[in-house]
Amino acid sequence: MSDGNTLDDKLNFGKYKGRTIREVMKSDPGYLCWLRDNILNDKRQIFLANDVNAALDVWLITTEGKKRSKGQFRNWSSNPPDVAAMNREVKIQIEKAAADTGVALHLQSQQPAFNGYGNEWGAF
Structure with a gap:
């Protein structure tokens, strides 16, 4: 965001x-x-x-x-x-939806929204 x-x-x-x-x-x-x-x-x-x-x-x-x-x-x-509380609520909702659908999630506590392009993208 x-x-x-x-x-x-x-x-x-x-x-x-x-x-x-x-x-x-x-x-x-x-x-x-x-x-x-x-x-x-x-x-x-x-x-x-x-x-x-x-x-x-x-x-x-x-x-x-x-x-x-x-x-x-x-x-x-x-x-x-309270942005932190909102983020916690969203994480709980995602985890519940994943559990309801049987999808495995691998959430990191502070995962960046975008961490840059990897080398596989090459130079533009």
């Missing part, structure tokens, strides 16, 4: 498909708050980069943010997600 999407990354889904996060931040920051909370809950992933999350948290405490969000979104500065 990357460090999250930055302000200049484009959304490739949803009602703002093709627009940058910066554009959506200016027009509908509540949508980004909804998006980051739902992706966290559904996919167990951090969707936005730290600076984008911080900007959303600043918006949430403004008068406009309080009015538009009605307190329904998490302020990640004061209530950050």
